[in-house]
Amino acid sequence: MFKYIIKRILIALPVLIGITIIDYAIMSLAGSPLEMLAGPRVSEEAIANKEILLGLDKPVIVQYFIWIKQLLQGNLGTSIKSYQSVATMIGSHIGPTLLLMGTSLIVGLFIAVPAGIFSAIHQYKKRDYAVVTLSFVGISLPGFFLALLLIYVFTVRLGWLPSSGMTTLGTDGGFLDVAKHMVMPVTVLAVSVAGANIRYVRSAMLEILQSDYLRTATAKGIGRRRVINKHALRNALIPIITVIGMQIPTLFGGSIIVEKIFSWPGLGLMTMNSILNRDYPVIMGVCLLSAIVVLVGNLITDILYALVDPTISYK
Amino acid sequence: MKIKPVSNPSNTYNKQILKRFLKHKPAVISLIFLCVIVLLSLLAPAIAPYDPNRTTGGFSKAPDVAHWLGTDQVGRDVLSRLLYGTRISLTVGFLATLISTVIGVVLGLIAGYFGGWIDMVIMRFTDMVMSFPYILLVLVAAAIFGPGLTNIVLILGFVDWPGVARLVRGNVLSLRETNFVKSAEVAGMPKRYILFSEILPNTIAPILVYATSVFALSILDEAALSYLGMGVLPPTASLGNMLNGAESLTILTSKPWLWIPAGSLIILLALAINFIGDALRDAVDPTATR
Numbered sequence: 001m002f003k004y005i006i007k008r009i010l011i012a013l014p015v016l017i018g019i020t021i022i023d024y025a026i027m028s029l030a031g032s033p034l035e036m037l038a039g040p041r042v043s044e045e046a047i048a049n050k051e052i053l054l055g056l057d058k059p060v061i062v063q064y065f066i067w068i069k070q071l072l073q074g075n076l077g078t079s080i081k082s083y084q085s086v087a088t089m090i091g092s093h094i095g096p097t098l099l100l101m102g103t104s105l106i107v108g109l110f111i112a113v114p115a116g117i118f119s120a121i122h123q124y125k126k127r128d129y130a131v132v133t134l135s136f137v138g139i140s141l142p143g144f145f146l147a148l149l150l151i152y153v154f155t156v157r158l159g160w161l162p163s164s165g166m167t168t169l170g171t172d173g174g175f176l177d178v179a180k181h182m183v184m185p186v187t188v189l190a191v192s193v194a195g196a197n198i199r200y201v202r203s204a205m206l207e208i209l210q211s212d213y214l215r216t217a218t219a220k221g222i223g224r225r226r227v228i229n230k231h232a233l234r235n236a237l238i239p240i241i242t243v244i245g246m247q248i249p250t251l252f253g254g255s256i257i258v259e260k261i262f263s264w265p266g267l268g269l270m271t272m273n274s275i276l277n278r279d280y281p282v283i284m285g286v287c288l289l290s291a292i293v294v295l296v297g298n299l300i301t302d303i304l305y306a307l308v309d310p311t312i313s314y315k
Numbered sequence: 316m317k318i319k320p321v322s323n324p325s326n327t328y329n330k331q332i333l334k335r336f337l338k339h340k341p342a343v344i345s346l347i348f349l350c351v352i353v354l355l356s357l358l359a360p361a362i363a364p365y366d367p368n369r370t371t372g373g374f375s376k377a378p379d380v381a382h383w384l385g386t387d388q389v390g391r392d393v394l395s396r397l398l399y400g401t402r403i404s405l406t407v408g409f410l411a412t413l414i415s416t417v418i419g420v421v422l423g424l425i426a427g428y429f430g431g432w433i434d435m436v437i438m439r440f441t442d443m444v445m446s447f448p449y450i451l452l453v454l455v456a457a458a459i460f461g462p463g464l465t466n467i468v469l470i471l472g473f474v475d476w477p478g479v480a481r482l483v484r485g486n487v488l489s490l491r492e493t494n495f496v497k498s499a500e501v502a503g504m505p506k507r508y509i510l511f512s513e514i515l516p517n518t519i520a521p522i523l524v525y526a527t528s529v530f531a532l533s534i535l536d537e538a539a540l541s542y543l544g545m546g547v548l549p550p551t552a553s554l555g556n557m558l559n560g561a562e563s564l565t566i567l568t569s570k571p572w573l574w575i576p577a578g579s580l581i582i583l584l585a586l587a588i589n590f591i592g593d594a595l596r597d598a599v600d601p602t603a604t605r
Contacts, residue, residue, distance in 0.1 A: 011439075018443040030459050133341070136593070140585035142535045144542050145558065145578045152567050253450030257539055261562075271451070275458045275545075283455055291446040298446075 005303055012299050019291045020071070023284055024064050030280045076288070077281035079274070086285035089270060096166055097259070097266030101251045104186045105244065108193025113240060115194070116201025120209060121228060131198060138195020143188050143254055147261045150184045164263035185262045189254050196250070197243050204239040208232050238309050245301030249294050335598040342594030345587035352584065356402035365392035367399040368550045378572050385572040387557075397576055400552035404581075407468050407547065408534035414472025416526050419479025424510055426480070427487025438484070441477040449474060453536065457545040467546045471533050482525055486518040520599035527592030531585045538581050554581045 058066075070077070076086035119131040155163040162168065166181050208214065209232060217231045218224070252268075259268030267286065274282035337343055355362065364383075365371045370390035371382075378385040384393035426437040444452075456470040490496055491514070499509050534554075540546030541555025549556055557577040566573050 015439055015442045015446065018439060019446055022443055022447070026455065026459070136586060136589050137582075140531065140535075140582055140589055142538050142581055142585070144539050145581065148558075148562070148567065148574070148578070156564065156568050249445070249448040253448040256448075256450055256454065257543070260543070272454070272543075275454050278458060283458070287447060287451060287455065290448050290451060291443075294446045294448065295442075 001306065004306055008299060008302055012295055016292065016295060019295065020068060020288065021064070023288045023291070024067060026287070027280055027284045028060065030278075071288075076285040079279055079282050081274070081277050081279045081282075086282050089282060090267065090285060090289060093265065093267045093270045095266075096264060097255055097268055100182065100185055100189070100259070100264060100266060101255055103182060104189035104193060104255075105247055105251060107186055108190040108247075109197065109240070109244070111190065111194040112197035112243075113201050116198045117205050117228075117233070117236065119198065119202045120205035123206060132202070135195050135198035138191050138198070141191060141195075143192060144257055144261060146191060147184065147188050147258060150187060151261075154184065166265050181262075181264075185258045185264055188258050189251060192254055193247055193251065197247075200243055201236070201240060205232065205236045208235050211235075238305070241304050241308060242301055245297050248297045249290070252290050252293075332598045336594050339590075339594035339597060342590045345590040348583065349587045349591065352401060352580075352587075353405065356398055356405060359395075359398040359402050363392075363395040363398045365395045367391060367395040367552050375566075375570055375573070377570075384576055385570075387573055388566075393557075393572060393576065396552040396557060397554075397580065400554050400557050400577065401580060401584075403464070403547055403551060404534055404537055404554040405584075407464070407471070407537045407553070408530050410468045411471035411475070411533040411537075412526055412530045414468070415475040415529060416479050416522065418473070419476035420483050420515075420522060422476070423480040423483025424487055424515065427484040428491065428506070428510055428514065434484070437480070441480050444474070445477045450536070450539075453540065454543075454545065457540060462540075462545045462548050464547050464551065467537060467540060471536055475529060475533070479522065479525060479529070482521060483518060486521060487514055490514050490517055524592055524596045524599065527588055527595060531588040531592070534581065534588070535585055554584075 074087060076090070078085055079089060082089070115131050115135070119128045122128045150161075151163045154161040161183055162181050163184065167174075167177050168181075171177060214227060214231055217227045255264075255266065256268040256271055258264070259266050260272040263269065271283065271286045273279075274286070359367075368391065371392050372386040372390050374386065374390050375388055376382060376386045376390075382392050382394065384397065387393055387396065422437050422441070426434040452474050453470055456474065457467065460466045460470065496509060496513050499513050504513075537546055537553065538555035538558070541553045542558050544556075544559065547553035547556055549559070554577045558574055
């Protein structure tokens, strides 16, 4: 077991290094920071000085290692628009995003897991088809369009929910106010999480329902309800662990567009704005951070999976 | 089960798949719907009542006899733009899927068949690309290379291959252990022959199923990007950029013909393609539990 964890971490290391290389390559593709600096009021001398100061006169590989050294010291660079440090900017925006993503993940799974299990138990019945069809609608609804529909119904027509921000302006928010602002963005993200996972949960449950030990349990005559609730459900929860890991990149990507539409003051909105402003140091910081979070998320999922499922091989 | 003499086994195999597919009613309806939409969009130049990029009526006029779906903010016919826009959106989705599938298939075949350090390098690279959230990579690439039709096809195509690569690699690994591949190896067939004539045809079905879901996703992604102004740029119409103006409250509340047709068409197209993919999955692999 311990060996497996060590091995899994050792495999993740080259991927981590690769991620930093890709990140740096994208940054180089985007153009040198000097071009962004250049303008009618900046002399060539100043640019040459800046080039030496930033170490841009050195070969690319040396520059990469300088960048890595800074990264290890927690220095993600400075925004070329707001001149704030990227690390500070991420730090001040990550809270609302984690709140949004976490709530959406929980809500989405609370829909997907019961719906998937319900669907599997009633396989090939009308109820099953209804749930599966709904899950198809969930994955076929573009998030931005669902957001527009929700705004149309709940803000414009009914006037029940605020359509932007995290708190009402001029107030300090409070739990209820934030909750009200969260309803629509969470709905949009949760629908996509649920849509994507209902079928996954369903097929995981179906596989378990067909397994030998469940046939044995049924043959013992302990009743359908107990078979499903006690024997099947527990084992169906194992593959669901992997689902949570798979959601991180999708949720993060989804939150970029959702936060933009609902002006949710999180990492996604910050990322979208820096993409529109071509603020590359911020974009690269976010890319790197999200890739590392995904990598670590996968690592934790794999290890959890191995801990829960004793039949997995630790080669 | 009755056993009939078989003259052309591949023909009956295809017939069986077709039969199983036709049992799936939503998929059959979806397929008919998709064919009609594709046909209409292909015939756009012949059947569109107006030039999609010319002002032909008043600004933001409600639907009437002359303009069945009304006109947009600059007086262009919405129906004509919808027809041409569907054409663009389907094309982007199809080409992006084609590119990502080809890249994924080639990398997956190589990794799975040759194994060893080649496999290691390709799969670790796949892991790296998969670590970046997909939408984020697409948005960043759109920011660097700029929006536009060609760029959006290339970006979606070059970002979305890791899933296919993993799928193909997995299939190749199991096919490599089968007797017909081993016998081809023993017979001294060249590797290229084994890869493309023995292994590839036997992994086409799952690739096709996967490609349908990529196709649906690509259409949705194009719509989202164009909506944000980072995809297909006006005046060229696409289903996504037709929704561009829908953010404004007046359009949302009092001019539904500017956003309902394009929005519903995106949903219906994605839904139809997903249904077809699902039925295809059932048809090619009846033992799978879906």
